[in-house]
Amino acid sequence: xxxxxxxxxxxxxxxxxxxxxxxxxxxxxxxxxxxxxxxxxxxxxxxxxxxxxxxxxxxxxxxxxxxxxxxxxxxxxxxxxxxxxxxxxxxxxxxxxxxxxxxxxxxxxxxxxxxxxxxxxxxxxxxxxxxxxxxxxxxxxxxxxxxxxxxxxxxxxxxxxxxxxxxxxxxxxxxxxxxxxxxxxxxxxxxxxxxxxxxxxxxxxxxxxxxxxxxxxxxxxxxxxxxxxxxxxxxxxxxxxxxxxxxxxxxxxxxxxxxxxxxxxxxxxxxxxxxxxxxxxxxxxxxxxxxxxxxxxxxxxxxxxxxxxxxxxxxxxxxxxxxxxxxxxxxxxxxxxxxxxxxxxxxxxxxxxxxxxxxxxxxxxxxxxxxxxxxxxxxxxxxxxxxxxxxxxxxxxxxxxx
Ligand code: SF4
Numbered sequence: 001x002x003x004x005x006x007x008x009x010x011x012x013x014x015x016x017x018x019x020x021x022x023x024x025x026x027x028x029x030x031x032x033x034x035x036x037x038x039x040x041x042x043x044x045x046x047x048x049x050x051x052x053x054x055x056x057x058x059x060x061x062x063x064x065x066x067x068x069x070x071x072x073x074x075x076x077x078x079x080x081x082x083x084x085x086x087x088x089x090x091x092x093x094x095x096x097x098x099x100x101x102x103x104x105x106x107x108x109x110x111x112x113x114x115x116x117x118x119x120x121x122x123x124x125x126x127x128x129x130x131x132x133x134x135x136x137x138x139x140x141x142x143x144x145x146x147x148x149x150x151x152x153x154x155x156x157x158x159x160x161x162x163x164x165x166x167x168x169x170x171x172x173x174x175x176x177x178x179x180x181x182x183x184x185x186x187x188x189x190x191x192x193x194x195x196x197x198x199x200x201x202x203x204x205x206x207x208x209x210x211x212x213x214x215x216x217x218x219x220x221x222x223x224x225x226x227x228x229x230x231x232x233x234x235x236x237x238x239x240x241x242x243x244x245x246x247x248x249x250x251x252x253x254x255x256x257x258x259x260x261x262x263x264x265x266x267x268x269x270x271x272x273x274x275x276x277x278x279x280x281x282x283x284x285x286x287x288x289x290x291x292x293x294x295x296x297x298x299x300x301x302x303x304x305x306x307x308x309x310x311x312x313x314x315x316x317x318x319x320x321x322x323x324x325x326x327x328x329x330x331x332x333x334x335x336x337x338x339x340x341x342x343x344x345x346x347x348x349x350x351x352x353x354x355x356x357x358x359x360x361x362x363x364x365x366x367x368x369x370x371x372x373x374x375x376x377x378x379x380x381x382x383x384x385x386x387x388x389x390x391x392x393x394x395x396x397x398x399x400x401x402x
Contacts, residue, residue, distance in 0.1 A: 007021060025257060026216065028257060036257060054323070060128070083302065085395040087124055090127040100308075112125070114145070125145060138325040141162055143165070144165035146190075148190045153196065163230070164201060202230040203226060208248075231272065233292065234274040235274075239302070249380055269330075271294065272296070273289075273294070278305055297311050299390050
């Protein structure tokens with residue numbers, strides 16, 4: 001396929017595909033799917049070899065959020081039967097993190113529900129970061145605490161945080177349909193604050209919320225414009241008790257196409273296979289390792305994942321290897337410049353494209369035939385049997401599954 005040859009060439013040169021090319025990846029047929037995976041796999045191997053980075057989630061504070069993100073089981077008014085607890089103490093959080101590190105995690109992600117942290121919250125998370133770093137010198141710590149106020153990113157950085165996560169989640173055009181209590185611009189601002197403080201930015205998306213192919217391409221192009229170092233790709237877990245509980249749109253094949261598209265648009269970025277992989281990729285999970293170079297180990301924030309041992313077995317069986325603590329995840333051109341797409345010499349702004357510019361380009365009309373699946377399908381299998389609310393690990397007396 002000319003399309004795939006072009007995309008591989010561009011990916012190996014870290015060159016941005018066109019919107020039409022990204023849309024065309026999402027529109028490929030099932031007959032073409034293995035070719036798509038193989039092509040994106042070449043780009044993945046060029047920048048990350050066969051390494052898989054393991055990340056471990058610690059939910060520091062669960063539920064009771066005043067925000068109304070429709071996909072989230074911790075949202076205002078959620079009827080989901082999730083664990084609800086307030087801030088873990090630093091020693092409890094450190095103990096939870098240690099389980100992930102023992103399981104092979106290279107990064108610990110400290111996550112708290114809520115609109116954003118108070119300064120007191122930043123203090124307590126800082127204590128947790130320091131305690132984790134004291135016990136595990138080499139582990140990377142990422143904080144995910146919501147919208148940041150001025151100076152908070154600097155304080156987290158000073159406490160030893162390596163990274164900050166804040167996802168864009170969906171396109172700017174559809175953001176208001178998903179959340180009303182904060183804006184897409186608020187999210188962009190927090191990612192930029194993290195970057196300004198010298199934190200490695202992690203920002204990604206959630207697929208499967210009823211968005212069109214154009215929405216997916218919009219958010220991924222906006223992410224490329226923001227230039228985070230890692231891009232988590234979540235597949236919506238439609239949890240009973242949330243407004244999106246009936247939104248089952250994803251097939252394993254569609255998930256693979258989405259991951260391939262993200263890899264082509266963000267070739268040298270850590271693409272992380274995140275929430276929903278067990279539910280939507282199911283037996284196709286190992287194939288996705290050809291596209292993503294990073295996964296979460298074990299459970300998610302409010303739902304259970306497959307066991308950490310199953311994750312490790314899957315990686316080995318598929319011919320990949322767990323990335324060691326002494327290996328730098330990002331390719332040299334990114335790791336040494338602290339960001340930037342690497343396409344330009346010197347201290348250019350990321351990708352030479354501002355998020356606003358990326359958004360502008362995303363508003364250009366797509367050319368060519370409207371891709372199949374442009375509107376979300378409504379007939380995918382409902383697999384509520386694969387969704388299990390987390391009852392172990394952080395916030396419980398039961399051992400985690402890492
Ligand atoms: S702000 Fe975070 S925890 Fe709160 S509803 Fe939104 S995604 Fe969930």
